[in-house]
Amino acid sequence: MTTMALGKAINAGLRCAMESDPKVVLMGEDIGKLGGVFRVTEGLQQEFGEQRVIDTPLAESGIIGTAVGMAMRGYRPVCEIQFDGFAYPAFDQIVSQVAKLHNRTKGDVKMPMTIRIPYGGGIGAVEHHSESPEAYFAHTAGLRVVTCSNAADGHLMIRQAIASEDPVIFFEPKRRYWEKGEVDEQASLESAPLHRARVVVAGTDVTIATYGPLVSTALAAASVAAEEGISLEVIDLRTLSPIDFDSLEASVGRTGRLVVAHEASVFLGVGAEIAARISERCFFRLEAPVLRIGGFSVPYPPAKLEDAFLPDADRILDAVDRSLAI
Amino acid sequence: MTTMALGKAINAGLRCAMESDPKVVLMGEDIGKLGGVFRVTEGLQQEFGEQRVIDTPLAESGIIGTAVGMAMRGYRPVCEIQFDGFAYPAFDQIVSQVAKLHNRTKGDVKMPMTIRIPYGGGIGAVEHHSESPEAYFAHTAGLRVVTCSNAADGHLMIRQAIASEDPVIFFEPKRRYWEKGEVDEQASLESAPLHRARVVVAGTDVTIATYGPLVSTALAAASVAAEEGISLEVIDLRTLSPIDFDSLEASVGRTGRLVVAHEASVFLGVGAEIAARISERCFFRLEAPVLRIGGFSVPYPPAKLEDAFLPDADRILDAVDRSLAI
Amino acid sequence: MTTVMARPDVPANPVPTPGQVDAQGLTPDQDLVQLIGPDGRRTSGSPFAALVADIGPEELRSIYRDLVVVRRIDAEATALQRQGQLGLWAPLLGQEAAQVGSARALGADDFVFASYREHGVAYCRGVDPTMMMRFWRGSTQSGWNPYEFGMTTPAIVVGSQALHATGYAMGIQHDGASSAAVAYFGDGATSQGDLSEAFGFAATFLAPVVFFCQNNQWAISEPVHLQSHLAIAKRGEGFGIPSIRVDGNDVLAVCAVTRHALARAYSGQGPTLIEAVTFRMGPHTTSDDPSRYRAPAEEEEWKAKDPLARVRALLEAEGLIDAAYLEQVTTSADETARSLRSGCIGTVEPLPMSLFDQVYAEPHPLIEEERASYAAYLERLEDQSS
Amino acid sequence: MTTVMARPDVPANPVPTPGQVDAQGLTPDQDLVQLIGPDGRRTSGSPFAALVADIGPEELRSIYRDLVVVRRIDAEATALQRQGQLGLWAPLLGQEAAQVGSARALGADDFVFASYREHGVAYCRGVDPTMMMRFWRGSTQSGWNPYEFGMTTPAIVVGSQALHATGYAMGIQHDGASSAAVAYFGDGATSQGDLSEAFGFAATFLAPVVFFCQNNQWAISEPVHLQSHLAIAKRGEGFGIPSIRVDGNDVLAVCAVTRHALARAYSGQGPTLIEAVTFRMGPHTTSDDPSRYRAPAEEEEWKAKDPLARVRALLEAEGLIDAAYLEQVTTSADETARSLRSGCIGTVEPLPMSLFDQVYAEPHPLIEEERASYAAYLERLEDQSS
Numbered sequence A, B: 001m002t003t004m005a006l007g008k009a010i011n012a013g014l015r016c017a018m019e020s021d022p023k024v025v026l027m028g029e030d031i032g033k034l035g036g037v038f039r040v041t042e043g044l045q046q047e048f049g050e051q052r053v054i055d056t057p058l059a060e061s062g063i064i065g066t067a068v069g070m071a072m073r074g075y076r077p078v079c080e081i082q083f084d085g086f087a088y089p090a091f092d093q094i095v096s097q098v099a100k101l102h103n104r105t106k107g108d109v110k111m112p113m114t115i116r117i118p119y120g121g122g123i124g125a126v127e128h129h130s131e132s133p134e135a136y137f138a139h140t141a142g143l144r145v146v147t148c149s150n151a152a153d154g155h156l157m158i159r160q161a162i163a164s165e166d167p168v169i170f171f172e173p174k175r176r177y178w179e180k181g182e183v184d185e186q187a188s189l190e191s192a193p194l195h196r197a198r199v200v201v202a203g204t205d206v207t208i209a210t211y212g213p214l215v216s217t218a219l220a221a222a223s224v225a226a227e228e229g230i231s232l233e234v235i236d237l238r239t240l241s242p243i244d245f246d247s248l249e250a251s252v253g254r255t256g257r258l259v260v261a262h263e264a265s266v267f268l269g270v271g272a273e274i275a276a277r278i279s280e281r282c283f284f285r286l287e288a289p290v291l292r293i294g295g296f297s298v299p300y301p302p303a304k305l306e307d308a309f310l311p312d313a314d315r316i317l318d319a320v321d322r323s324l325a326i
Numbered sequence C, D: 001m002t003t004v005m006a007r008p009d010v011p012a013n014p015v016p017t018p019g020q021v022d023a024q025g026l027t028p029d030q031d032l033v034q035l036i037g038p039d040g041r042r043t044s045g046s047p048f049a050a051l052v053a054d055i056g057p058e059e060l061r062s063i064y065r066d067l068v069v070v071r072r073i074d075a076e077a078t079a080l081q082r083q084g085q086l087g088l089w090a091p092l093l094g095q096e097a098a099q100v101g102s103a104r105a106l107g108a109d110d111f112v113f114a115s116y117r118e119h120g121v122a123y124c125r126g127v128d129p130t131m132m133m134r135f136w137r138g139s140t141q142s143g144w145n146p147y148e149f150g151m152t153t154p155a156i157v158v159g160s161q162a163l164h165a166t167g168y169a170m171g172i173q174h175d176g177a178s179s180a181a182v183a184y185f186g187d188g189a190t191s192q193g194d195l196s197e198a199f200g201f202a203a204t205f206l207a208p209v210v211f212f213c214q215n216n217q218w219a220i221s222e223p224v225h226l227q228s229h230l231a232i233a234k235r236g237e238g239f240g241i242p243s244i245r246v247d248g249n250d251v252l253a254v255c256a257v258t259r260h261a262l263a264r265a266y267s268g269q270g271p272t273l274i275e276a277v278t279f280r281m282g283p284h285t286t287s288d289d290p291s292r293y294r295a296p297a298e299e300e301e302w303k304a305k306d307p308l309a310r311v312r313a314l315l316e317a318e319g320l321i322d323a324a325y326l327e328q329v330t331t332s333a334d335e336t337a338r339s340l341r342s343g344c345i346g347t348v349e350p351l352p353m354s355l356f357d358q359v360y361a362e363p364h365p366l367i368e369e370e371r372a373s374y375a376a377y378l379e380r381l382e383d384q385s386s
């Protein structure tokens, strides 16, 4: 076990993957000498050379489109999109090519590509640097979508994503890059399935389902609630496509109440699918409607407003209160 | 009242809008001499000239991006995306520019743009010609998303969309272009609000909420059900962002049961938001969970499989049965 | 705070506009690489002639046979579409030389990234025409295994495949291999951002990729000048990609320039852009009606430049044609047509439950859940109707 | 079915590669338009000299004042960022001449579509520096009304604004007006598909747009040769867009070529691409650390080409400088800095409930619902804490 910040853990996971498979190549803007604007690829070009850590021209569609070709040639590209808001120029290549090629060719062409996207707000950035576009990708058949919330998962999940024969959109909660945690660098790829949610804190009154940057927030809320005698069960979803409904259902079976939280707009966000499905699966077990909190249906605001925009522990607790009031 | 096919009705609506406002310009691929691959713009270039019906280079991001500039200059661009699957190259311009410019500039810059997208399957087309991408756009704050299901709405709603000061994604159910209906060409823009759902058939047992191409399908299902003594209420949603939850809630208040149907993948499709919100709003009134039918979480299949893929009256009736069985 | 200055009078253009310069230079017959004259004589003046000097009588006859067979595949497929056996077809009529000429230059380990019209290329890569039909019939989204033939199945999103070719070429380069990727696309595709990004990546990394543009003058109803006032070949130069304009209806010239481009790729000199000037003699697809947007005169003009007639004239001029050979050619075409027709009609259609196959390479619970619930639904449906 | 042919030997390159050709031609000092020599003397040999012949002593002094003021704005903003008053700042240090020279060529009815670094252009358009701070402070996504100054607020998605400029120019054309749109962007932006699509649309429609590329040698950590082996100016030519390469640190040369490009636009001759060769002397933004990726020597080399020093040398050479003038300049800069600092620190921050404002131009029920429920939540929160 080593103590590492999330960003460093992903860096170490990338190194691990590159060491164990020479076909793994990294592609992106400023990922070489600079090591990426968040330094997640720091040192890797120096270690593995310019052929395996490729600074590309400034063009996201170009990055993903050429990575498709590299994958067809037998490589295992790991693309970095510098910020969430810059995934959109590559949207066509992602949804029409990356997601569909395996199915189009009946499995003849594999697409073992990982697309790393630092996402979410909370770092006081300018426009387009704080988006939470996960629902777009989760709604797209053919992609897998996951997100880590802590250093151990960062290390393990990035390796699993790269090892997957399918394309994986790998969301990294940028505002948690500097949060430290214990990492077992020797953890085997099988130590925890990529597509399994995790109960981070067990509880009995209300289940809080969340992921990525808000897991820490939910844990904070759980602590406060505990002081008030309310027992929250916090679930880190970890995987958004597929979603681990079995774990959710099991938890709601215990608590009877569910609050889903994410930074993305609530309207048609991942929480909508969870609320829809859990409302169906647990129709006779839910004691209150599934409540959702998250981003408003407005563009991500300027930095001075992001504290108001982002769900915090208070908003989670308010939803808990509303749930318990029914 | 004139009897017209949906495609012709939209054509007539476009002509109307162009006659009444010289700032309305059409832009797209093959919309001039050819009149569009579905002939929806037929005759308009001849009538209004090449300055107002602009055949653009083959580049969707270019179409939307230059339309943004035209709108900033005071024009009211109506862009045609030739087929649903070709909206993705323009995704960045749509979600990061079209959707955000008004908010970014605190209202200084208006974006009265209409983006027409023939969508959905059922015409035996090749890949990328049968997509239902509405959830991507409905999840995007700053856009309005609507879809017509019949000729009268085609004529009215396209004029309303063009008249809107906000950007509107206008989805046209391509397989219904040839379905005829009565159109009141004199109907005023205020005759029915753009963002209101419509109860097409009133019923008492189960509410079917759907839109676009599946409205006809739901009506067929309602007829069959009626013969079996089951009374379905069919709601044509018409608007997907915003969604008219009040009308839905009122209907579910009457029936206690809701089935949502669309061609898009169920997982994180528009039905997810409806199920989530109606489950919340009608928590104590629902007699069965909201059921959703729609596309599977697979890429749109080749033509020979689309009958299997697309929800039909049987699948709606099966869901009705399942709902009533609870 | 400064305000803007008054506008001064501006003297005459001090810099030349490339548009002006090129408009002169680019009358078709001037810069086109051409190796078979309209009279059917091989020319030897061009520096490219040496590149196909090895193509002797036998190969010429086999090329002509390919051209005829490919045209026949096209005609048969069009007929099958009219008869409801195919959902759609994108005819290559008129572009046979551009396709056969370039495809015959390729090595077995080169990899083709095609658009949707390269039936002639596919034929030369060894794809059975029956396989080609499957996609257009609507039975599958592919038709063959790309790795088996070194060629992708149809790419429908215009321009998308150019980036794939470039990336594949980067992979070739990383492997230290000496082969090339070839991206086929149309004149319309050059307007797409993806094409330009592909040019950019290829130039930056000196990737061994050949960009092969069939400028068939039309993108559905849009004439090529809507995409570019200049020759398409000029487009590559601004990215630092050497570009060649070739008579796309001259099968030898096309073969020669493709060999040149491949040689550059094999030897580490990077990408080349080829503009093959040709004409789509038929509709865009079987759904299209060109009479709505182009004049019969244009079609007549190009009929006179028919790529098959040119080779036939050459064969005749060189005395390489006789009744036995022509019969062979006809038999080849007839047999291919017969086989593709029966293959097409006999297609085994996919079963509904195959919807859920190969969406992912690894297990996926949502797919399994949907598969199971759909199977259950089909059973209920069966129960009801029985 | 035909199989592929053997690879023939290929003779030496029969076509020149543009890369080879251009590599010779493009050593910086050869094709750059330059009107102020390194010695501070105005040159008259260039055909562009006539375009700025009207710029006399007074205007030269005002230009120098602008350059100094703009540099001061930049320094003050960098300081404000260090002090936590701004969230971020993208310094223009080194690019003052490219910005002031081009902006001063613009007419009041021209419209600027900027990236995020054009503080100097904004200043010349009359934007109060305090307004510029609002965006970088994080108080707003804009900062001023684009229509008031004929200039958009920062565009963060690299390259996106070039299409907007092109569309706006198409609108100018449709209006029959005689003005132009000007798109500012960086060397890195030229790799984006949107840039190429903008070139394509502008060329096809002969739109009155000036593409103004500040090639500051770097896109964050990526040197310009990763975007293009050739001069950026070459990129336009393949689209049929006349292109000019100018010394971006020579304020008069930049002004002259911009006037030329505008004159072309005004008179219906269509788009022009200008590559202003300059250098980003500072970090990409205040978050960046250039020492990680570039050598101090490069920075030193460009320090010697400082755009302000050049004009100062000119003023000195022409005897236009004295203590009173210099004091005026310093006072101007000091006052601007003082005012922007106090303006920035005194910013009235937006209230939480403003989140829901101006998302749409017309009423939207979901927004109203969220606005109401958020207001109710804030009230509950208040109740709890009180």
Ligand SMILES: Cc1ncc(C[n+]2csc(CCOP(=O)(O)OP(=O)(O)O)c2C)c(N)n1
Residues within 6 Å of the ligand: B029, B058, B060, B082, B086, B089, C117, C156, C157, C158, C185, C186, C187, C188, C189, C190, C216, C218, C219, C220, C280, C284
């Ligand atoms: C991104 C995208 N936009 C639009 C279309 C619809 N479309 C199919 S083919 C075509 C024209 C293509 O012209 P060109 O590139 O010249 O190729 P050609 O068909 O002439 O071979 C268009 C507009 C598409 N397939 N993809």
Ligand SMILES: Cc1ncc(C[n+]2csc(CCOP(=O)(O)OP(=O)(O)O)c2C)c(N)n1
Residues within 6 Å of the ligand: A029, A058, A060, A082, A086, A089, D117, D156, D157, D158, D185, D186, D187, D188, D189, D190, D216, D218, D219, D220, D280, D284
């Ligand atoms: C589409 C997109 N991708 C990536 C980024 C992140 N980014 C911001 S500026 C920049 C470099 C831009 O370089 P250049 O165009 O040369 O302009 P400069 O910053 O040098 O003025 C990058 C990669 C972005 N803003 N937009």
Ligand SMILES: [Mg+2]
Residues within 6 Å of the ligand: C186, C187, C188, C214, C215, C216, C217, C218, C219, C220
């Ligand atoms: Mg074409």
Ligand SMILES: [Mg+2]
Residues within 6 Å of the ligand: D186, D187, D188, D214, D215, D216, D217, D218, D219, D220
């Ligand atoms: Mg730069």
